[in-house]
Each structure stands twice: as C-alpha cells, then as structure tokens.
Amino acid sequence: MRVLMFGWEFPPVVSGGLGTACYGITKALTGLGNPVLFVMPRIELSRPFPLLTMISASDVLADTSERKVRVSQDSLLPPSLISPIILRPYLQLRTSGEGRPGPSDWPAESYLAAGEGYGIDLFAEVLRYGEAGGLIAVRENFDVIHGHDWMTVPACLAARQESGKPFILHIHSLEFDRSGERINERIYDLERFGMEAANRIIAVSNYTKAMIVRRYGIDPGKIFVVHNALNHREAGEAYRTRKDGDDKVVLFMGRITFQKGPDYFIAAAARVLKEMPEVTFIMAGSGDMMPPMVERVAELKIGRRFRFTGFLQGSQVEEALAKADLYVMPSVSEPFGLAPLEAMMYDVPVIISRQSGVSEVLKHALKVDFWDVDELANKMIAVLKYPPLVGELVEGAREELKKLRWEKAALQILEVYNSDPKSEMISRRRGRGDAGVLFIRRGADDDDNEDSALI
Amino acid sequence: MPAICLYFQVHQPCRLKRYTAFDIGRDHDYENGGENLRLLEKVAERCYLPANALLSKLIHKHEGRFRLAFSLSGVLLDQLQLYRPDVLESFRLLAETGCVEFLNETYYHSLSFLFSRDEFRAQVSSHRRKIKELFGQDGKTFRFTELIYSNDLAREAAALGYDVILAEGAAALLGDRSPNRVYRASEGDGGGQIKLLLRNYRLSDDVSFRFSSRDWSEYPLTAEKYAHWIHKERPLNNALFCHSGLDKPAPEGRKPGESSNSLKILDSGFRRNDGREAEMELFKGLKENDAAKVINLFMDYETFGEHQWADTGIFHFLEELPKEILKHRDFLFATPAEIARSFEPVDCIDAPDLSSWADTERDLTAWLGNAMQRDAAGTLYGLETEVKARKNKALLENWRKLQTSDHFYYMCTKWFADGDVHKYFNPYPSPYDAYINYMNILDDLSRQVKKEKRS
Numbered sequence: 060m061r062v063l064m065f066g067w068e069f070p071p072v073v074s075g076g077l078g079t080a081c082y083g084i085t086k087a088l089t090g091l092g093n094p095v096l097f098v099m100p101r102i103e104l105s106r107p108f109p110l111l112t113m114i115s116a117s118d119v120l121a122d123t124s125e126r127k128v129r130v131s132q133d134s135l136l137p138p139s140l141i142s143p144i145i146l147r148p149y150l151q152l153r154t155s156g157e158g159r160p161g162p163s164d165w166p167a168e169s170y171l172a173a174g175e176g177y178g179i180d181l182f183a184e185v186l187r188y189g190e191a192g193g194l195i196a197v198r199e200n201f202d203v204i205h206g207h208d209w210m211t212v213p214a215c216l217a218a219r220q221e222s223g224k225p226f227i228l229h230i231h232s233l234e235f236d237r238s239g240e241r242i243n244e245r246i247y248d249l250e251r252f253g254m255e256a257a258n259r260i261i262a263v264s265n266y267t268k269a270m271i272v273r274r275y276g277i278d279p280g281k282i283f284v285v286h287n288a289l290n291h292r293e294a295g296e297a298y299r300t301r302k303d304g305d306d307k308v309v310l311f312m313g314r315i316t317f318q319k320g321p322d323y324f325i326a327a328a329a330r331v332l333k334e335m336p337e338v339t340f341i342m343a344g345s346g347d348m349m350p351p352m353v354e355r356v357a358e359l360k361i362g363r364r365f366r367f368t369g370f371l372q373g374s375q376v377e378e379a380l381a382k383a384d385l386y387v388m389p390s391v392s393e394p395f396g397l398a399p400l401e402a403m404m405y406d407v408p409v410i411i412s413r414q415s416g417v418s419e420v421l422k423h424a425l426k427v428d429f430w431d432v433d434e435l436a437n438k439m440i441a442v443l444k445y446p447p448l449v450g451e452l453v454e455g456a457r458e459e460l461k462k463l464r465w466e467k468a469a470l471q472i473l474e475v476y477n478s479d480p481k482s483e484m485i486s487r488r489r490g491r492g493d494a495g496v497l498f499i500r501r502g503a504d505d506d507d508n509e510d511s512a513l514i
Numbered sequence: 515m516p517a518i519c520l521y522f523q524v525h526q527p528c529r530l531k532r533y534t535a536f537d538i539g540r541d542h543d544y545e546n547g548g549e550n551l552r553l554l555e556k557v558a559e560r561c562y563l564p565a566n567a568l569l570s571k572l573i574h575k576h577e578g579r580f581r582l583a584f585s586l587s588g589v590l591l592d593q594l595q596l597y598r599p600d601v602l603e604s605f606r607l608l609a610e611t612g613c614v615e616f617l618n619e620t621y622y623h624s625l626s627f628l629f630s631r632d633e634f635r636a637q638v639s640s641h642r643r644k645i646k647e648l649f650g651q652d653g654k655t656f657r658f659t660e661l662i663y664s665n666d667l668a669r670e671a672a673a674l675g676y677d678v679i680l681a682e683g684a685a686a687l688l689g690d691r692s693p694n695r696v697y698r699a700s701e702g703d704g705g706g707q708i709k710l711l712l713r714n715y716r717l718s719d720d721v722s723f724r725f726s727s728r729d730w731s732e733y734p735l736t737a738e739k740y741a742h743w744i745h746k747e748r749p750l751n752n753a754l755f756c757h758s759g760l761d762k763p764a765p766e767g768r769k770p771g772e773s774s775n776s777l778k779i780l781d782s783g784f785r786r787n788d789g790r791e792a793e794m795e796l797f798k799g800l801k802e803n804d805a806a807k808v809i810n811l812f813m814d815y816e817t818f819g820e821h822q823w824a825d826t827g828i829f830h831f832l833e834e835l836p837k838e839i840l841k842h843r844d845f846l847f848a849t850p851a852e853i854a855r856s857f858e859p860v861d862c863i864d865a866p867d868l869s870s871w872a873d874t875e876r877d878l879t880a881w882l883g884n885a886m887q888r889d890a891a892g893t894l895y896g897l898e899t900e901v902k903a904r905k906n907k908a909l910l911e912n913w914r915k916l917q918t919s920d921h922f923y924y925m926c927t928k929w930f931a932d933g934d935v936h937k938y939f940n941p942y943p944s945p946y947d948a949y950i951n952y953m954n955i956l957d958d959l960s961r962q963v964k965k966e967k968r969s
Contacts, residue, residue, distance in 0.1 A: 334535055425946055437534035441950040444535075447885040448949055451927060 189213025212253030264416020423455030588621030737834030
C-alpha cells in the first residue's frame with residue numbers, strides 16, 4: 060500500500076500530540092513495507108526513515124511550472140469556506156517566546172499549533188496547502204490518501220479529485236475539544252465538511268468517535284477507532300533519576316488552555332495542601348490561560364508550594380518527569396492524550412481524566428472525572444501517602460506500555476484502507492506524469508533516528 | 515452407596531461507602547448502607563426467598579431423602595436480622611426440617627487465620643454461638659473463608675472440636691487421587707483426627723459457572739443429564755478412580771428399594787438426639803463400604819437466581835435434581851457432618867501450603883496477591899492489639915467488619931486478565947480505587963484508636 064499522507068507537523072517540530080502521532084504512524088506503516096509520501100506545509104528538518112518521503116507543500120507551490128496545473132478549490136469546497144477570512148476576536152497570534160524549536164524563518168503563526176492561538180492567516184494557509192495537495196496528487200503514484208485533522212481537508216479533497224483514490228480522514232482533535240462551547244465555526248464547518256466527504260474516518264478513541272457522531276452528525280458506520288500508541292525508546296529505563304529531597308512533587312505538563320483543565324489542577328492542589336502542606340505543585344507549559352491561573356494560585360494563597368515553569372523542552376522535560384512523584388492530566392476533553400504515556404515511561408504514576416481517549420487504553424492509571432475536584436485531590440493524596448499504590452501502578456504500567464505499539468495501530472489503519480469499498484467511485488481521474496523529478500523532495504533513505512524526536 | 519454432599523455458601527459483605535482523604539477524622543461511618551440494603555433486597559428476592567421455598571418443598575416431597583448444608587456468614591446474618599427477618603425465618607424453617615446442616619465459619623468472612631490465631635478463634639466461636647442461637651445446631655463442620663485450607667488450619671479446626679472440614683479438590687492436595695472420597699487431614703498435633711471433604715470442582719462449576727453458558731458443549735444442562743454424570747461419573751473422573759484403584763461400582767441388577775428401606779425414618783432430624791439413632795440406621799449401608807463415594811458439590815447459594823438468573827432455568831434444574839439423582843437407588847444425599855460420622859477416610863491429605871477455591875490458581879492471590887492487598891491486610895491486623903486494648907465495642911466491631919475478605923478481593927489486579935468474575939462482584943471502578951478507599955477508612959480507624967488512647 061502506497062500512502063499519500065497530509066500532515067501538519069512532524070518531529071522534532073511539534074506543538075502537541077499530532078506530530079508525535081504522525082511520527083509513530085508513518086514509522087510503523089513504512090516498517091510494515093508501505094511507502095508513505097508525507098506532505099507538510101513546509102519542511103525544515105526532516106529525519107525520515109526508509110520508505111518515508113517528505114514533501115514540502117510550499118516548495119511545490121513555489122515552483123512556477125507546477126502552478127500551471129493548479130486545481131481550483133472552488134469545485135471542492137463550499138463558498139463559505141473559501142471566502143475571505145473573517146477573524147474572530149479571540150483568534151490571536153501565538154505569543155512569541157512560546158519556545159517552540161525551529162528555524163527563525165519558520166512561519167510558526169500559520170503552521171504550528173493549529174489547535175491553539177490560531178494564526179492570523181491560518182485559513183489562507185490551509186487553502187494554499189490544499190492547492191499543493193492537488194498538484195502533488197497529479198505527480199505522485201499512490202493507493203490511498205490519508206489526512207490528519209481539519210487543516211488537511213482541502214488538500215485531501217484536491218488529491219482525491221485528481222487521483223480518484225479513497226480519502227481517509229484521521230481525527231486527532233476536534234474544535235469542540237480545543238475550545239469547548241466557544242467554537243470557531245469556520246473550523247467546525249471545515250471539520251464537518253471533511254468528515255462528510257471522507258470515505259472513511261479514523262478516530263483516535265471511542266471518546267472522539269462519540270463526539271464526531273454527536274456533534275457533527277456523522278454516520279458511525281464509517282468511523283473506525285484506532286488508538287494511538289507510544290514511541291518506545293531503545294534506551295530502556297535509564298532515565299529514572301532519584302529525587303533529591305523528601306518533598307513530594309505533583310506535575311501538570313501541557314498547554315495551559317481551557318482544554319487541559321489547569322484550573323481543576325489548581326483547585327485540587329489547594330485541597331491537597333490543606334492535608335499535606337509540604338507538597339510541591341508544578342505547572343509546566345504555557346498558553347492563554349496562564350495569566351488567570353497565576354492569579355488563581357495567588358488568590359488561593361498557595362503560591363508558596365506552586366511553581367510555573369513556562370514551556371519546557373528537551374532535557375527540561377525529562378528532568379521534570381524524573382523528579383515528579385505524580386503526573387496529572389485533568390483534561391476537560393482529550394481526544395487521546397499521549398503525555399501520560401510519556402510520564403509512565405519515567406515510572407511516574409498518573410492520574411488522568413475519564414474525558415480522555417487514553418483512559419480507554421490504560422488500566423494502570425488512576426481515573427477521575429475532570430470536574431470532580433474532591434476525587435482528584437483524594438487520589439493525589441493517596442498516591443503521595445500510600446507507597447504500595449505507587450508500586451502497583453508503576454509495575455502494571457510497565458507491562459501495559461509494552462503492549463501499546465504503533466505496529467498494532469498501523470495494522471488497524473491498513474485494515475481501514477482495505478475496507479473502503481467506495482474507493483473507485485470517486486471523481487474523475489486524470490493522467491499522471493511519471494516524471495516526479497519536478498518536485499523538490501527532501502530526505503530520502505537516511506537511517507532512522509527516533510531518539511531526538513520524542514519530546 | 516455413594517452420597518451427594520450439597521453445600522451452599524451464603525454471604526453478602528458490608529460494602530464500604532466512598533470515603534475520601536477529606537473524610538478522615540471527620541466521618542466514622544464507613545458503610546454504604548443504602549447500597550448494601552439495595553443489594554440485600556435484590557438477592558433476597560431473586561435468590562434466597564425463592565430458593566429457600568423450593569428447597570423446603572423438595573425436602574418435604576422427598577421425605578427427608580434430600581439433605582443439604584448451608585454456611586451463612588455472620589455478616590450476612592446480621593444484615594438479615596436487621597433488614598430481612600423474613601429471609602432469616604425461611605432459613606430457620608429449613609433448619610426445622612432436620613435435613614439441613616448449618617456449618618461454622620469465621621463470623622466476618624475473614625482471612626483472620628492467616629494473621630491472628632486469637633482473632634480467628636474469637637470469630638469462629640462467635641459464629642458458632644450465633645448458629646446455635648438461630649438454628650439450634652452445635653457446629654460439627656468447619657469451613658474457612660473461600661475454602662482456604664492447609665494442614666495448620668485443619669489442626670486448628672480439630673482443636674476447636676470440629677469433626678470435619680471442607681476444602682477445594684485442588685490438584686495440589688489430591689495429586690492423582692479422586693475428590694470423591696472422604697479423607698483425613700495430615701497427621702501431627704492431632705490434625706489427623708479431622709476428616710476432610712473436597713469439592714468436586716468440575717461438577718460444582720458445571721452448575722455455578724457453566725450452567726447458562728451457550729459456548730459450553732454441554733449446554734443446555736438438564737437435571738437428568740447432570741444426574742447421569744453423577745451416576746456414571748464423567749470420563750475424566752473415571753480415569754482418576756481407575757488410577758487410585760478405589761472405584762468399586764455398585765453391583766448391577768439390584769432390586770429397587772433393596773438398599774433404601776432405611777430411608778423412611780427421616781421425619782426425625784439429625785440435630786435431635788433421638789434422631790441420631792435413626793440417622794445411624796440410615797447410613798448403615800455406608801459403613802459396609804468404607805471406600806464409598808462422596809460427591810461434594812459446593813457452590814455459592816447466589817448461583818440460584820443471582821449469578822444464574824431465573825430465566826436460565828436454574829430453579830427448574832434444582833427442582834428436578836433430587837428426583838433425578840435419587841432415581842438411582844444407590845445414591846443418597848447427606849450433609850458433611852453425617853458423612854463424617856458414617857464414612858471412614860481412605861487416605862490422608864497433606865497440605866503444607868494454603869489453597870482456596872478461587873480462580874484458576876486456587877491459591878490466595880485473589881486476596882493477598884499484590885502489594886496493595888498485603889499492605890491493607892497488614893495495616894489492618896497491625897491494629898489488633900491496640901483496638902482490643904481500647905475495650906470499645908463499636909471500634910472493635912468496625913475493625914472486625916473491615917476484615918471481610920471481599921474488601922481485599924476488590925483490590926485484586928488479576929482481574930485485568932482473570933476476567934469477568936472479579937469484575938462482576940466489584941463495586942469499584944478499579945482495584946486502585948478499592949485500595950485508596952479502604953486505606954482512607956483504615957487511616958480514620960487508626961486515628962480513632964489513637965484518640966481513644968489519649969482520653
């Protein structure tokens with residue numbers, strides 16, 4: 060199976076779980092002998108593995124010879140989705156200094172972090188990316204189109220228009236996860252349009268599948284659940300460093316946004332500190348809810364035991380996890396949630412919200428409803444107070460992590476590819492030039508190196 | 515003259531309520547009264563009342579030839595006395611027939627023997643008193659929680675004056691011997707005095723687990739078929755008998771009624787002194803053949819109507835069973851104490867290690883298999899000396915109720931693999947929740963103990 064895949068980010072440049080998941084999926088698919096053409100809006104650093112070819116959409120568009128055959132989006136998207144962008148007041152530029160790694164000319168506002176702080180011209184970028192999708196489809200040879208999240212919908216539709224190949228839309232996160240009830244309606248519309256148009260949908264959890272059905276009215280019969288997995292490190296268990304002091308550390312790590320439930324973490328922390336005054340709480344990350352969260356901590360007068368570290372990267376992440384006695388993910392709505400798996404790799408017990416996809420695959424984790432602050436605090440105290448609980452959780456987690464393999468997910472994805480009966484009915488088919496040399500490709504058959512790509 | 519020994523375990527734990535870290539020191543009421551009552555009502559209506567009515571009918575119909583034994587935990591008896599005296603009365607009426615033996619166990623359905631001999635003896639003695647008071651029977655037969663058994667336990671039971679003890683017919687005890695014989699416990703310190711009846715787990719589980727399983731090749735199980743197995747022995751059992759050389763099939767062609775003349779006198783009960791003579795008469799036939807068979811069918815009483823719902827036909831099965839078994843004139847029903855009085859043991863069973871009737875392992879890992887369970891039990895029994903020194907009845911009662919083995923069963927992590935049985939009985943979403951809740955309660959109890967000390 061030769062896959063034309065449209066993504067938005069790829070390690071080492073990632074803003075969240077999407078890039079990490081794309082890495083795991085492509086690595087496993089290629090590992091099973093399926094070549095993948097991975098299209099990104101733009102490519103700076105690439106470390107592909109055998110059979111993975113990286114294609115830069117911006118390079119394709121920059122090539123004037125290609126632009127001659129550009130595909131009109133008009134026939135593919137409803138007018139409301141093509142019209143000039145109307146910015147909503149809450150659409151802001153990403154604040155600089157968010158600390159995402161990447162070259163200085165990286166258009167971070169537009170390409171990164173599609174799920175947060177939407178860039179000022181994000182939609183325009185999505186449509187331009189869509190144009191490139193059609194151009195690439197003309198030139199490339201593939202069996203299936205696989206797009207990740209709403210940003211790739213125009214590109215996937217254009218590619219299907221050109222090739223007649225089936226379009227599988229992989230949903231890693233939805234507008235309702237990211238924004239609660241205050242959704243960006245254009246994004247919602249594009250999500251729904253894409254899911255309606257797709258031949259099949261892959262959802263990262265049953266939780267997400269249910270939301271797709273409930274919020275978008277999509278036929279559940281075409282939605283397949285494929286849970287995410289973990290990028291296993293070769294290094295083994297070398298990273299558990301011992302902590303210095305006796306004081307217990309509870310860690311929240313992730314974007315400080317509505318979706319991640321930082322306010323519930325703080326409320327629970329205040330409850331815990333009444334019973335166990337010497338616990339330290341760390342909130343690592345940044346996001347639009349950070350200022351009110353700092354204020355909330357001050358109001359509750361728990362600043363003495365509370366630390367905001369800002370965005371952590373690389374070795375800082377490892378250090379934070381190694382020092383933590385407990386990792387908490389109190390997300391309000393989490394389609395999957397890879398971060399707790401990372402924490403578990405460091406032998407850190409985790410508490411996760413039941414409103415997450417990852418809670419469907421984890422048994423050796425403590426689970427709470429995100430709104431149940433008392434129960435969250437109760438479980439935090441239990442982990443800090445009862446060592447045998449930690450022992451059992453960690454031991455169980457080690458076994459559990461071994462079973463969360465991307466190879467398994469890739470096999471399920473291949474089943475979804477093969478299950479599509481509508482593949483040949485779609486749209487007209489155009490002649491394809493075999494002279495792929497016009498494309499500018501980066502990367503080829505470098506040795507794979509996953510170690511640097513994880514955090 | 516093979517005997518069928520039917521014994522039903524009747525137990526309902528006092529489940530604990532949700533108890534968080536914030537209740538410690540503030541709330542000393544640990545039980546989920548509403549839920550316990552709801553479940554008691556449910557099991558009374560589905561199982562205890564209809565099954566007791568049916569058994570009563572069968573006992574009268576078969577004029578005493580149908581006999582059986584119950585073991586009711588003290589925890590259940592207390593609940594029945596408080597909330598369902600009508601159910602208790604129906605058990606009492608069964609006792610009146612003289613055909614039902616009531617066994618002794620630890621009052622709180624506990625694991626006390628494993629942690630404190632003093633506590634164990636105290637609980638056995640209070641259960642013995644309770645049974646005597648309610649049913650007028652002085653206990654002759656002992657069974658420990660979940661059929662836990664070992665040489666030490668047998669010695670202890672012998673020292674407490676019991677004639678017979680029940681255990682699982684586990685391979686670890688039997689080797690290649692048949693469970694369908696009377697054995698005696700291992701010699702040493704008077705252990706050899708006590709007789710031992712071993713559960714035939716294949717035939718018992720055919721009813722309690724497999725009865726309604728449509729995946730089972732023998733589905734549907736009729737009383738006729740089951741009685742046929744008992745009469746003929748199933749192939750696997752036959753192989754065992756041949757090996758042990760003990761099988762002496764009843765001679766064919768005996769005239770009907772020849773061996774059962776003595777069975778008419780059963781309006782007298784074995785608990786009445788004047789009934790003893792009649793009973794001896796009844797089992798005269800047995801004594802003639804020391805190696806006579808005993809088929810021990812031990813199961814939870816809740817099998818009838820609760821684990822196997824009424825619509826599976828389980829009550830019809832029970833109704834037909836005595837008739838079908840007694841069709842063969844050589845077969846009779848007898849209670850453990852009756853068998854102990856009439857049968858000589860064929861061999862001695864050495865059980866240096868503990869066994870039980872739980873799961874496939876038939877060991878203690880369902881209650882004490884992981885660090886949380888061992889910590890919880892260790893902490894609980896660690897309080898014994900202090901609790902007893904306080905001379906506070908309510909405190910002691912609370913401590914004892916926390917000994918009920920179900921609390922530890924809920925913390926079992928095996929059920930992730932071992933399957934539905936554990937899950938079905940578990941009121942907690944995970945074993946971790948069970949442990950946290952229990953430890954919070956134990957923390958409160960231990961603080962109360964300390965507080966008492968000061969005052």
